[in-house]
Amino acid sequence: MGRSSPGRKVIQLATREDHVDAVSVLNNWRSGSIPQRPSVTAARKAKKTKPRVPKQPLRETSGNGSSTSRRMPMLSAGPSRRLVKQVSQAGSVRYQSDKTAPQPRTKQQPRTNANLSRSGSGVARPAQLEMDETDQSSSFAFRTTKRRLDQLYRKQRGDLSASSILTFDNAPDTYYPASPPPEDNPVPLRVVEEPPPDQSRSRFRKRTKPQRIDVEAPQFSRANDPIPVETIPVPEPIQPVEVDGEKLRGLGPYGTQYTHHFETFPLDSRVYFHESTLIGSGVFESVLNHHKHLGELRSRISFNFGDQVLRWGPWDAQVSSELGVLLDSIADQLERITIESDPPDSTFVLGAARFILKFMMESLSLTEQSSAKSFGCRTLEVFGGFNSRIKALLGRHDGTTQPRYSLIASVYDQLILYVLLALKLCQNDASLVGEQFQMEDLLKDLSKTAISSLIINGTDQVRQSYNDLGNSRIRDRGLRDDMPALHSWVTVMKVLEQARIPRSSFWDVMYSVMATPEAVTSIDASDHERLWKNMFALLPLIEFNDKGILDAGSRHDTAVDGWALPQKLLKKVFQVYKDNPRQSPSFNNYCRALVGRCHYLVQQWGWRKCVAVIGVIFDFFGSQNLAHLRNEEVYQSPKFLEELGGRPSLAVDKADKCFHIFLKLVALSIKKLSEIRSFNDIRNLIARTMPNHNRQLLKEQTIHERDLAALRNHHDLLCTLFWASPPDLRPGAHLIERLVAPATSHKEACLINLRAWNQLARFIISSGEATTSFKSFIQWRNTFFQA
Structure with missing residues (x-):
């Protein structure tokens, strides 16, 4: 590769x-x-700017004679040497000249420096096929240089083998430039000795404990999804509303791939909140039984408030008064924080908020009969006033003082827990029924304010924390105060979960703040995408339990989901299409992504109770006569319906069209509901998606491909409901049979009906239900072929 x-x-x-x-x-x-490296760019520019020198043609030489200035005296190489093979005790072999052999004296001409090319650097000479005729060298010069190198090598290495040096090519037809003469004091070669191997190092690889991996987790099953390209939508000129309706703005060019999951995946099962945090201390475990100890006399708690020391214990007029004063001081400090306070001084506000919560949990005593009612009324008064001031402060935000809003969220972590404990007191005291409903409204208002500060602060910190938790060093030390955004979001989730206020789950309260009417009804896709992204960013946090430990897989057991926002966003996009089917080139891809996100929420995050959102999608396609989106050319059923006899896959493929993704969503939802035996929800879903179109494509009619595709979708929807539903809740096979009248229907319509029979018949036989469920299929076949 x-x-x-x-x-x-x-x-x-x-x-x-x-x-x-x-x-x-x-x-x-x-x-x-990706820009090129500066060195590559500079080299390329230098190559372009360097002038090329034209090559000179070879000069002609005459064989009759030449100038004496160009002739060089040839050096006599002398007679050939006689070499004697010598073997040392170590076994090495070397060759030396035979000194006993007579060597005739030959007169050699003195060497001149003009005949030698000095090369002090020792750089290897490149091989060449041609050389200038003036640059001549003899084999004697080469052998002289080699002999000197041999002597140096033997001097340094002693009796080691010199056979590797003799591998040079000594052929007489190989020419080398002349080497310098031997020096008087040659510099010895530096011998680099290899360090001895570390014997203490283990020869075996360190064993690591195997870890079980859920290959069905989205970070693995969705690993090869297309990477969405961040596109900057081209601003379109604002035009008056056409008669046919408006277009959805803010979409990318044709071919844009919209994400199904916003790169949000479940957290590692080893993530937890450290015991130094509020959640990690186990505060939510003590909420249920806290009211049982309020009638006991408990020790007081103190706090340094300026020059005064607050000592709170049993509820009385002094504690009631000082509680209001302390909350006003916290609000004053938060209002004084400006842009210059970065980061703001949080010592007093956080210390005071922790003191208020600690008083509620460890020191509050309601010993008198009227103390409980007085406590409830005072809590509603002072906390309501405090929340009004902070709401006004958030309403004046300019997007530049994020440290202030992060601090507000941290303060509200303590205060909403205080109000939650007060709500539990009212729920367990029959005399405080009136205060209970007011306390529920107060808790919802406080939660909205906390969520508002977190949304203003943005979800980028949350996503950055997810990335940091991929580092084992950060993950193993636990979530601490350096990740306040995660702590604040989980605190709001757990408080609203413990409160159990009707129609006020975490998603309901968050949507009331985040999904403003302006954003939901906008025709700009970027507004919708921001809402989707914020919602997906919070999904991994729903798996933390009351101890602050991540309970991996608990997302599939959740009883509360947040389909309200996807339902509103889908309605708006489909309404835009109904008003004007001629949308942007990438509108179809965007619709597929919207339905694919719903499929992803059901498959990976346990949002199985999706009858409402499925109804929205079905109503849209029903208004289009179950036809595909405009410019979607489809000529066959989805692949999973062709594999009902085996193990069909309900995973979303890149080639799936919008209606086919919807069919997979319906089948997946029924399968998930069957796992928890929620048969009433299955029955409602089947009734909600049962098509009632009466379409008969007659022989004498002119049939268009779009009409055949709509008829095929009708068959596919009924086949999907039949296959995915439990046997007792399946729609009858006769509903599919009656879609076509063999005697009068068009041939292509009859073929579609036959394919549906084939798909379901194979499923019935492979599932072992032939003896109980195949009778209707025999009747269907006989009716079809007897017509």
Whole structure:
């Protein structure tokens, strides 16, 4: 793969993080957004600017004679040497000249410096096929240089073998430039000795404890999803509303891939809140039984408030008065924090808020009969006033003082827990029924204010914390005060979960703050995407239990979901399409992504009770006569219906059209509801999605491909309901049979009906239900072929 062309390279890695890391670089390379290194750019410019010197043609030489100035005296190489093989005790072999052999004296001409090319650097000479005729060298010069190197080598290494030096080519037809003459004091070669191997190092790899991996987790199953490209939508000129309706603005160009999951995946099962945090201390475990100890006399608690020391214990007039004063001081401090206070001094406000909560949990005593009612009324008064001031403060935000809003959220962590304990007191005291409903409203208002400060602060800190938790060093030390955003979001979730206020779950309260009417009814897709992204960013936090430990897999057991926001957003997008089917080129891809996100929430996050949102999607396609979206050309049923006899996959494929994703969503929801035996919800879902169109494509009619596709979708929907539902709740096979009258219907319509019979018949036989459920299919077949 490394040597393949980057333009045709395909990378598929195990986890989503690794896949995005690798493919994003490849996409940047393809798009040309990766700049070249400065050295490469400079070298390329220098190559372009360097003038090329034209090569000179070879000069002609005459064989009759040449100038004496160009002739060089040839050096006599002398007779050939006689070499004697010598073997040392170590076993090495070397060759030396035979000194006993007579060597005739030959007169050699003195060497001149003009004939030698000095090369002090010792750089290797490049091989060449041609050389200038003036640059001549003899084999004697080469052998002289080699002899000197041999002597140096033997001097340094002693009796080691010199056979490696003799591997040079001594052929007489190989020419080398002349080497310098031997020096008087040659510099000895430096011998680098290899360090002895570390014997203490273990020969075996350190064993690591195997860890079980859920390969069905989205970070693995969705690893190779297309990487969404951040596109900057081209601003469209504002035009008057046309008769046919408006277009959805803010979409990318044709071919834009919209994400199904916003790169949000479940957290590691080893994530937990440290015991130094409010959640990690186990405060939510003590909420249920806290009211039982309020009638006991408990020890007082103190707090340094300026020059005064507050000592709170049993509820009385002094504690009631000082509680209001202390809350006013916290609000004053929060209002004084400006842009220059970065980060703000949180010592007093956080200390005071912790003192108020600690008083409620450890020191509050309601010993008198009227103390409980007085406590409830005073709590409603002072906390309501405090919340009004902070709401006004948040209403004046300019988006530049994020440290202030993060501090507000941390303060509200303590205060909403105080109000939750007060609510539990009212719920367990029959004399405080009137205060109970007011306390519920107060808790919802406080939670809204806390969520408002968190939304103003943004969800980027939350996503950054998710990335940091991928580091084992940060994850193993636990979540501490350096990640306040995660702590505040989980605190609001747990408080509203413990409160159990009707129609006021965490998602309901958050949508009331985040999903403003202006954002939900906007025709700008970027507004919708911001809401989707914020919602997905909070999904991993729902798996923390009351101890602050991540309970991996508990998301599939949740009883509360947040379908209200997706339902509103889908309604708005579908309404825009109904008003004007001629939408932007990537509108169809966006609709597929919207339905795919619903499928992802059911499959990976346990939002199985989705009858309402399925009803919204079905109503839209029902208004289109179950036809596909405009410009969607489909000529066959979805792949999973062709595999009902085996193990069909309900995973969303890249090639799936919008209606086919909807069919997978319906089937997946029924399967998930069957796992928890929620048969009433299955019955409601089947009744909600049962089509009642009466379509008969007659032989004499002119049939268009869009009409056949709509009829095929009708068959596919009924086949999906039949296959996914439990046997006792299945729609009858006769509903599919009656979609076509074999005697009068068009041939293509009859073929669609036959394919549906084939798909369901194979499913009935493979599931072992032939003896109980195949009778209706026999009747269907006989009716079809007897017509």
